[in-house]
Amino acid sequence: MGQYLPIVSLMVLAVLFAGISLVASRLLAPRRPSSAKEAPYECGIVPSREQPERFPVSFYIVAMLFIMFDIEIIFAYPYAVDREFLGTFGFFEMAMFSAVFFVAFVYIVAKGALEWGPIQQQRVFNTAVTQQIIDSRIGSGSVRVVGTDGRPANTDEVA
């Protein structure tokens, strides 16, 4: 019986902590609701249009991926705690389990689900027009070009 004491006390503490923090804020904090406080914060602008309910699907994909890989880590905890007891059998079991997830991860990266980047392609403007503009304006004094260290040369690609 005694071996379950730590778990039970941990559960009790958890419930107590959650309960107190909920109840305490309701008891002690001054409750002064006002319609401004209920309204969403829009940088000081009164929201005049209803916020759209639909969200782009890319947020949903990332959420699903996170849950999947998060649970994978949770399964690794019991193994990590008892790895001597589980021995080599446990190790290979765990390795297999992780390999499956790794394949999924490679597939996701290949499919580009994590490509979150902007639509804007690498806008490198065409240097011909720019050079012509620049040359026609070179003044007398000396000019120092900065910000080019470690960057690819300006390829001649239309914006």
Next chain:
Amino acid sequence: MSIVDKQKIVSANTDEGPQELRSRSDLTVSAVLRDVGAVLRMSESEVAAMAEVSGDVGEDQTMIINMGPQHPSTHGVLRLMLELQGETVLRCKPIIGYLHTGMEKTGESLTYMQGGSNVTRMDYLSCFNNELVFSMAVEKLLGIDGDIPERAVWMRMLLSELNRMSSHLMFLATNGMDLGAVSMMLYGWREREEVLRFFQKVTGLRMNHNFIRPGGVAADLPAGWRDDILEILESLPSRLEEYDILMTGQPIWRQRLQGVGVITAHEALALGLTGPILRSTGVAWDLRRDMPYLHYDQLEFDVIVGSYGDSYDRYSIRFNEIRESMRIVYQILEAMPQGDYRIQNKKVTPPPRARIDESMEALIHHFKIFTEGFKVPEGEVYTAIESPRGEIGCYIVSDGSAKPYRIHVRAPSFVNIQALPHMMRGGLIADAVAIISSVDPVLGEVDR
């Protein structure tokens, strides 16, 4: 009744109606293209390429949100309405006017003596440049711009260069903080504080000095000003090296800024941009060298130019312009002449305090100048100088009385902000923050 309706009844209406970004459904394609920031002087191919980028995204896919007046990263009270598809910014519309102070109307009822204190509050990061452009305009109208004493001219250059350094240090601080390098805020401010203390010693105020006045400068440099400046100039290079390692060397910093907010020379000229943004596209246009004023033609300095037109270029331009300004200040230290710091023309410069008790005429001049102000001959003039944000111009129309009939200040940030939609097109929201901070707008001079 949903909360939003209830909300509308209770508090005053902050909705600006037609000034806001309208949703895609009630706009024509050309209006959408214009909102996307298409600059119509572009070639057909670019407009075509632009069309497929903006495309007709389904109406419910996009969301219009407010990066409103009270926002940590909009450098003041700039309000941007962004149309987002997920994290990508499709359209952006800057809405300004939240700091409109009616300075041009107030300027019309202040005499030329008091005008400086009104103008200096426009671009509150480079106060000396505002006063300088206003004073030069008034001096041209008076016809005395030729015989301002040498010491006053050199002091004006000294103060406006130090002001450029403090403004660019402020840029480093806020640019770092906007991109997450929060400790950069502390470092940037530590240097800026040194320069502000020197300003306080010279002019008595840390900001809004009203020190450069028509006819010269308000007071002489305090004793020991030379080694104060040398102390600043000696301590700065080592710290700039530190920031170089802290920021320029970091791959994260580079990826956050490189290729973000690209603008081409052709588009920059079409929008009338000036300053570090124009120079980042490669066009070497710096008023201090191309249309020199004061004694900038006797100084030897480089114009810093970028080549990609993106935020990283603008950052490195401002970073190196601090070094250029330090070089200029060294040269000014050597060439600073002796002599009086204000034109000895009785009609413009009030007599020194001591003389007032002795001579009746000095008392009359003092009284006339400070109550009624000196009269400026009729005419109109436009002068422009290079402020840290670009070309700041002052257009004064005078009707012969002691108050300007019309004063208009051409603010560089007002024009640079109009380039935001163009730079933000297709980028992420995080890039939008980087772009705003790379444009470095000061809302005081935008809304005047």
Next chain:
Amino acid sequence: MGLARDVLDDGLGGMHHNFMTGRIEDLVKWSRSRSSWGATFGLACCAIEMMGTGASHYDLSRFGMEVFRASPRQADIMIVAGRVSQKMAPVLRQVYDQMMEPKWVISMGVCASTGGMFNNYAIVQGVDQIVPVDVYAPGCPPTPETLIHAIETLHQLIEDGEIMRRRVVNNGGAKVELSLTNIAAPVTIAIGTK
């Protein structure tokens, strides 16, 4: 802290009110005054001085204002730093309403306090037409020392509970309609000559 000062001033004699028997309200007042976070309401030149006060030399975190919270939900003190234009007035009121109780307002700079040198159509002549102000910081812009002095005055007022007593008298300083059910008359805002 009031208690510490009693002990320091007259040694153990002042122990009539020590830690064991201190009222919880003192503790709350002490914690509120010592860890009040500012809302970034930087408008114009005063905002630069406010940032200067928050930065390395004048370091507001010595007074518990460790960070300037952008969202009004997590801010206690709203420092109105700069001139408030007619277009900004409703926004200021909205942000003030959205701040959580207990909240205080410091009107930093003469432009916020009385409209300053811009006595014209565009500027609200004094922020106290829109939000109840607790401390006014003079100066254009107030130097960081002035702002710290204003913040310290406010902290002292909070610690003495004087502000809270005054608030209880006129049922809540913000005069915000307090219950969601009945819609109070819209808050009348005298915005200059509109």
Next chain:
Amino acid sequence: MSEVETSVEQTVQQLYGCAMSQAFGQDVLFVPRDRYVEVIKSLFNDGFDVCIDLTGVDYLELPHRKVAEGVTAERFEVVVGLLSMTSHRRIRIRVQIPEADAVLPTLFYLHPGTEAHEREIFDMFGIVFEGHPDPTRILMPEDWDGHPLRKDYDRGEIPVQFKGAPS
């Protein structure tokens, strides 16, 4: 103070058929309203390809101001500042706009940067720019009546309480 000869001499130079005068080293061109866009386009081809500044002036209290010959002084005036980076020169265009129909064609399709300037002039003076893509106010709140920078718009000054304050 030495009697400065009047800044705007009366030599009637002609540029594109419009009267031109000098003001402190910069050319000032008085362009009639109907040839406004055409002259700016020809200047654009001449190298003045950057429109630096566009502002308005209300000459209600200065009807008899110094204006080049053959130009009738109207109440409003739109001033366009052009800059040529190749020849390092500036030119200023002054267009007279009568109060009756304060309308001017927009420059947006030639200098896209002037969109915001034109909105500001509409906001401050009430001069309508036809063809402007977004003819709304830019600085004042949307429901503001009146145009503040007009001379007949009172400054909205609240009289200071203490007595004897300078008016």
